[in-house]
Amino acid sequence: MSALIEARDVTLAFGGTPALRGVSLAVDAGDIIAIMGPSGSGKSTLLHCLGGILVPDAGEVWLDGRRVDTLDEQRRSALRRDVFGFVFQFGQLVPELTAEENVALPLLLGGTRRAAALAESRSWFARLGLDGLQRRRSGELSGGQAQRVALARGLVARPRVLFADEPTGALDSLTGEQVMNLLVDAARAEGTTVILVTHEPRVAAYADRQVIVRDGRSSALTVERVGS
Amino acid sequence: MSIPLTLLGLLEREASHGYDLKREYDALFGRGRPLPYGQVYSTLARLARDGKIIAGEAEPGSGPERRRYVITETGATEFEQWLTEAVPPEPHLQTTLFTKVVLALMLGRDAHAYLDTQRLAHLRRMRELTDLRRGGEIVDVLLADHGLFHLEADLRWIEATSGRLDQLAAKVRA
Numbered sequence: 001m002s003a004l005i006e007a008r009d010v011t012l013a014f015g016g017t018p019a020l021r022g023v024s025l026a027v028d029a030g031d032i033i034a035i036m037g038p039s040g041s042g043k044s045t046l047l048h049c050l051g052g053i054l055v056p057d058a059g060e061v062w063l064d065g066r067r068v069d070t071l072d073e074q075r076r077s078a079l080r081r082d083v084f085g086f087v088f089q090f091g092q093l094v095p096e097l098t099a100e101e102n103v104a105l106p107l108l109l110g111g112t113r114r115a116a117a118l119a120e121s122r123s124w125f126a127r128l129g130l131d132g133l134q135r136r137r138s139g140e141l142s143g144g145q146a147q148r149v150a151l152a153r154g155l156v157a158r159p160r161v162l163f164a165d166e167p168t169g170a171l172d173s174l175t176g177e178q179v180m181n182l183l184v185d186a187a188r189a190e191g192t193t194v195i196l197v198t199h200e201p202r203v204a205a206y207a208d209r210q211v212i213v214r215d216g217r218s219s220a221l222t223v224e225r226v227g228s
Numbered sequence: 229m230s231i232p233l234t235l236l237g238l239l240e241r242e243a244s245h246g247y248d249l250k251r252e253y254d255a256l257f258g259r260g261r262p263l264p265y266g267q268v269y270s271t272l273a274r275l276a277r278d279g280k281i282i283a284g285e286a287e288p289g290s291g292p293e294r295r296r297y298v299i300t301e302t303g304a305t306e307f308e309q310w311l312t313e314a315v316p317p318e319p320h321l322q323t324t325l326f327t328k329v330v331l332a333l334m335l336g337r338d339a340h341a342y343l344d345t346q347r348l349a350h351l352r353r354m355r356e357l358t359d360l361r362r363g364g365e366i367v368d369v370l371l372a373d374h375g376l377f378h379l380e381a382d383l384r385w386i387e388a389t390s391g392r393l394d395q396l397a398a399k400v401r402a
Contacts, residue, residue, distance in 0.1 A: 038387065038391075181362060184362075200380075201350070201351060201354055201379070201380050201383045202354065202358075202376055202380055204351065204354075205351065205354040205355045205357070205358040205376070206355075206358055207355075210351050210355075212344075212347070
């Protein structure tokens with residue numbers, strides 16, 4: 001089976017400082033993988049390269065048999081909007097919008113009509129235990145609620161790949177656990193591929209497979225799920 | 229886990245038969261490792277010999293012989309003492325890890341590779357425990373949590389040691 005998304009020997013430097021020194025990683029459709037590593041190891045940079053946010057200096061990024069690192073910014077932007085979903089450490093909700101508008105945002109940006117986008121957005125609230133919070137603004141949500149709203153926003157457009165960068169990094173452990181359970185359940189139900197960056201082993205343990213990045217190189221050692 | 233003391237604890241609540249003790253032990257503490265009958269009865273026999281419990285008369289009935297066991301004052305005192313004292317905070321695993329790392333460095337072997345192997349074994353176990361706790365009962369969740377936190381502590385130690393292998397190598401090879 002060929003991978004859904006793949007980095008081949010990706011290299012990237014910021015100024016003169018190398019962040020990635022030839023990383024290769026292939027992820028199959030429907031897999032949940034965790035990229036682990038200490039701070040500064042290059043794990044977030046790798047996620048940004050896979051997600052079309054950064055363009056590698058050398059190497060290739062492939063999505064579903066198509067090379068994507070050579071696309072121009074406009075096409076990569078369309079890819080990020082239509083095919084990828086993102087969840088970051090701090091929800092990064094738009095403060096002026098209500099929770100349901102925040103969730104609907106990827107659909108609105110993709111050209112869905114407002115009423116349809118909001119209806120789809122609302123369907124996620126019960127699913128993620130957010131009922132009653134649809135009209136709240138981000139300042140009126142707890143950290144865990146805001147992160148669940150961000151998760152709904154990441155999944156609302158039914159992306160093929162969800163990128164989650166330290167999605168529980170700002171939460172206490174019980175709230176983080178709740179967010180991870182919802183993330184994994186939703187991704188499994190939707191068949192979404194998940195690429196998760198975390199430095200926390202407890203979070204990485206939710207993934208099917210863990211890859212360790214150290215000094216800008218991915219370790220050949222990965223942990224595969226046994227028996228599933 | 230001290231099986232004799234755990235059985236004493238169950239008997240402290242109420243007198244019970246060996247069969248019921250085993251069932252209760254398995255439900256609360258067994259977690260995939262049920263207590264063999266042989267071990268239940270040999271443990272009860274030792275506790276009786278040491279005066280910590282008293283075995284009642286054999287009760288008539290079909291099937292295997294049934295006796296009710298009752299805790300004694302000596303048994304209750306020992307259990308009470310055990311229950312309130314701290315478990316020795318022994319980092320066994322870390323000690324073994326540390327020994328292996330030092331020996332690897334001393335003998336010029338690849339300590340990094342060993343630490344990576346250990347890291348992966350820990351991550352694999354963490355994933356099994358995470359699977360167990362997802363959708364598990366509260367007893368499973370809390371037991372798995374206990375394991376997860378310990379494994380996580382080891383992983384932190386592995387991380388810290390990985391970053392200081394050069395320093396340690398200089399020390400053990402000096």
